[in-house]
Amino acid sequence: xxxxxxxxxxxxxxxxxxxxxxxxxxxxxxxxxxxxxxxxxxxxxxxxxxxxxxxxxxxxxxxxxxxxxxxxxxxxxxxxxxxxxxxxxxxxxxxxxxxxxxxxxxxxxxxxxxxxxxxxxxxxxxxxxxxxxxxxxxxxxxxxxxxxxxxxxxxxxxxxxxxxxxxxxxxxxxxxxxxxxxxxxxxxxxxxxxxxxxxxxxxxxxxxxxxxxxxxxx
Amino acid sequence: xxxxxxxxxxxxxxxxxxxxxxxxxxxxxxxxxxxxxxxxxxxxxxxxxxxxxxxxxxxxxxxxxxxxxxxxxxxxxxxxxxxxxxxxxxxxxxxxxxxxxxxxxxxxxxxxxxxxxxxxxxxxxxxxxxxxxxxxxxxxxxxxxxxxxxxxxxxxxxxxxxxxxxxxxxxxxxxxxxxxxxxxxxxxxxxxxxxxxxxxxxxxxxxxxxxxxxxxxxxxxxxxxxxxxxxxxxxxxxxxxxxxxxxxxxxxxxxxxxxxxxxxxxxxxxxxxxxxxxxxxxxxxxxxxxxxxxxxxxxxxxxxxxxxxxxxxxxxxxxxxxxxxxxxxxxxxxxxxxxxxxxxxxxxxxxxxxxxxxxxxxxxxxxxxxxxxxxxxxxxxxxxxxxxxxxxxxxxxxxxxxxxxxxxxxxxxxxxxxxxxxxx
Ligand SMILES: Nc1ncnc2c1ncn2[C@@H]1O[C@H](COP(=O)(O)OP(=O)(O)OP(=O)(O)O)[C@@H](O)[C@H]1O
Ligand SMILES: [Mg+2]
Numbered sequence: 001x002x003x004x005x006x007x008x009x010x011x012x013x014x015x016x017x018x019x020x021x022x023x024x025x026x027x028x029x030x031x032x033x034x035x036x037x038x039x040x041x042x043x044x045x046x047x048x049x050x051x052x053x054x055x056x057x058x059x060x061x062x063x064x065x066x067x068x069x070x071x072x073x074x075x076x077x078x079x080x081x082x083x084x085x086x087x088x089x090x091x092x093x094x095x096x097x098x099x100x101x102x103x104x105x106x107x108x109x110x111x112x113x114x115x116x117x118x119x120x121x122x123x124x125x126x127x128x129x130x131x132x133x134x135x136x137x138x139x140x141x142x143x144x145x146x147x148x149x150x151x152x153x154x155x156x157x158x159x160x161x162x163x164x165x166x167x168x169x170x171x172x173x174x175x176x177x178x179x180x181x182x183x184x185x186x187x188x189x190x191x192x193x194x195x196x197x198x199x200x201x202x203x204x205x206x207x208x209x210x211x212x213x214x215x216x217x218x
Numbered sequence: 219x220x221x222x223x224x225x226x227x228x229x230x231x232x233x234x235x236x237x238x239x240x241x242x243x244x245x246x247x248x249x250x251x252x253x254x255x256x257x258x259x260x261x262x263x264x265x266x267x268x269x270x271x272x273x274x275x276x277x278x279x280x281x282x283x284x285x286x287x288x289x290x291x292x293x294x295x296x297x298x299x300x301x302x303x304x305x306x307x308x309x310x311x312x313x314x315x316x317x318x319x320x321x322x323x324x325x326x327x328x329x330x331x332x333x334x335x336x337x338x339x340x341x342x343x344x345x346x347x348x349x350x351x352x353x354x355x356x357x358x359x360x361x362x363x364x365x366x367x368x369x370x371x372x373x374x375x376x377x378x379x380x381x382x383x384x385x386x387x388x389x390x391x392x393x394x395x396x397x398x399x400x401x402x403x404x405x406x407x408x409x410x411x412x413x414x415x416x417x418x419x420x421x422x423x424x425x426x427x428x429x430x431x432x433x434x435x436x437x438x439x440x441x442x443x444x445x446x447x448x449x450x451x452x453x454x455x456x457x458x459x460x461x462x463x464x465x466x467x468x469x470x471x472x473x474x475x476x477x478x479x480x481x482x483x484x485x486x487x488x489x490x491x492x493x494x495x496x497x498x499x500x501x502x503x504x505x506x507x508x509x510x511x512x513x514x515x516x517x518x519x520x521x522x523x524x525x526x527x528x529x530x531x532x533x534x535x536x537x538x539x540x541x542x543x544x545x546x547x548x549x550x551x552x553x554x555x556x557x558x559x560x561x562x563x564x565x566x567x568x569x570x571x572x573x574x575x576x577x578x579x580x581x582x583x584x585x586x587x588x589x590x591x592x593x594x595x596x597x598x599x600x601x602x603x604x605x606x607x608x609x610x611x612x613x614x615x616x617x618x619x620x621x622x623x624x625x626x627x628x629x630x631x632x633x634x635x636x637x638x639x640x641x642x
Contacts, residue, residue, distance in 0.1 A: 011641075048485035051641075068487040076485045082478030084228070086235045098224035099486040143482070 007056035018206035031197035075149030085129035100147035134165035225496025242462035251455025258447030270303035277323025314341035360429030452516035457575035505538035533601035536622035543626035546633030
């Protein structure tokens with residue numbers, strides 16, 4: 001599903017990834033656990049073709065993520081909320097769905113499903129600027145799922161979310177997993193990894209310190 | 219294609235929800251157009267016609283008539299010499315010149331013999347309304363002058379004596395009648411009630427008689443300046459519409475790149491080039507629409523009617539294209555809203571200043587006109603003016619249109635090239 005081999009990525013003098021190697025298998029929920037600045041978001045950016053590695057190779061869904069056609073099968077929920085505050089929740093999700101080529105009846109049907117999935121149907125016509133942080137997080141997830149991607153990349157989906165909403169989000173993620181999606185999930189918290197992931201990589205300073213099943217790491 | 223339209227529609231929707239940006243692309247341009255139109259003197263037709271007055275002989279009666287013309291409050295009269303008057307009319311600065319030629323005073327001192335005094339009117343053949351209005355006023359003044367001749371005792375004596383002296387020139391059968399008439403008139407005017415009568419003497423003149431004649435001399439106005447102050451100010455308003463849209467899209471593009479949405483869009487199956495194309499499409503659509511809006515208000519409310527609608531649309535398309543390209547280039551100059559919009563102002567203001575968006579091109583000194591060729595703003599202004607009041611042919615429109623299209627393409631490509639190569 002994903003193969004990252006000895007990837008190096010530098011921003012000026014800062015080495016973000018320093019020979020990172022990872023494998024993610026189809027249908028698994030893979031955790032990326034690490035402190036601030038470990039290189040988690042940089043890895044996500046490489047997986048969606050936003051950055052090009054300085055060295056090493058990346059293969060996603062059997063291809064290069066810089067190929068636009070391949071990106072249609074990926075869904076990224078970025079760490080920094082990527083939403084238009086002056087559009088309603090529904091307008092945001094509809095817009096991103098169009099960007100992934102959805103149209104017509106399927107577009108409406110998928111937008112309904114995505115909003116329902118994150119329980120935002122009753123607030124769908126309100127402007128996102130008026131949403132709470134937790135609601136924005138959930139909408140951020142809906143926008144990543146609306147086109148039914150095979151591979152879902154969730155970059156700290158629980159940042160700034162209260163415990164109750166966090167549980168709702170966990171339910172969402174587990175439902176996606178049950179539906180057979182492959183998921184990469186980044187977090188600072190061991191407990192989230194324990195609860196959700198099949199396997200986990202602990203990374204720091206752009207390097208993998210350990211990769212194993214959750215049980216194996218404990 | 220679906221995605222490109224969705225991209226553009228999203229930006230337009232966001233602009234419509236941003237009151238400030240909306241004001242600067244649609245409201246402010248109209249305010250500029252209306253305010254400066256009024257400062258430039260507004261609509262020439264609604265205020266008093268401006269005329270020049272030329273007196274070509276020193277004669278007491280002529281001078282009296284000239285003074286009565288100067289006192290008219292329905293005309294804005296300036297007394298000048300013949301050469302100046304001709305020049306003023308030719309340049310369109312005065313609608314007409316009223317010329318009192320040699321012999322005017324002499325003729326007006328005679329009552330019913332010889333030709334009536336003649337006034338020349340110099341004006342552009344197209345100024346039919348002004349001509350009718352000025353002729354009417356001159357006739358009235360002529361009648362009043364004649365009435366003044368007979369109602370003022372001293373002037374009457376003088377007028378009657380010249381008129382009596384002229385009786386010899388009349389055919390013998392008329393001599394007696396006019397002689398009797400003058401005597402009767404003199405006797406009647408000595409009666410106080412009549413002497414105090416109204417000055418409306420046009421009624422006093424018999425049928426087929428005219429107190430003066432007006433002959434017109436055509437002076438074609440050289441098409442240098444527009445007829446109407448709003449014609450200049452609405453072109454300036456259109457520049458502000460372009461600038462307002464340019465600034466809001468520079469901001470929107472930089473802001474989008476700073477926010478997470480740009481990366482989310484880049485993770486979609488679209489190239490960065492198509493994302494930029496979507497932005498450009500929205501920018502172009504907004505510019506074109508606000509140009510249409512400003513020109514519609516100009517045409518419907520302020521009489522700024524283009525001489526050719528298709529040429530105007532051509533100028534709008536080319537101008538919006540050029541400014542969209544400029545937007546792209548300027549947005550690539552800064553990574554924050556402050557730096558990018560600062561750079562955009564720093565570039566656009568001098569271009570506007572020399573480009574005729576602030577000082578009208580037709581009043582620019584030659585050195586500045588030369589300099590203005592470097593500004594794309596000038597070519598937008600020329601294109602729009604060419605279609606509005608300069609009366610350009612398609613051949614004359616070709617230069618500004620070609621320069622605008624080239625500017626848009628070059629700046630747009632350079633900006634897009636820079637942005638796609640900048641790391642995120
Ligand atoms: N666009 C960039 N320009 C410069 N440096 C960058 C850029 N992106 C990431 N970095 C640097 O790369 C390193 C890894 O950053 P990254 O965002 O991948 O960390 P992270 O694991 O996601 O951290 P966090 O948990 O705080 O989100 C950091 O030192 C960061 O400063
Ligand atoms: Mg991160």
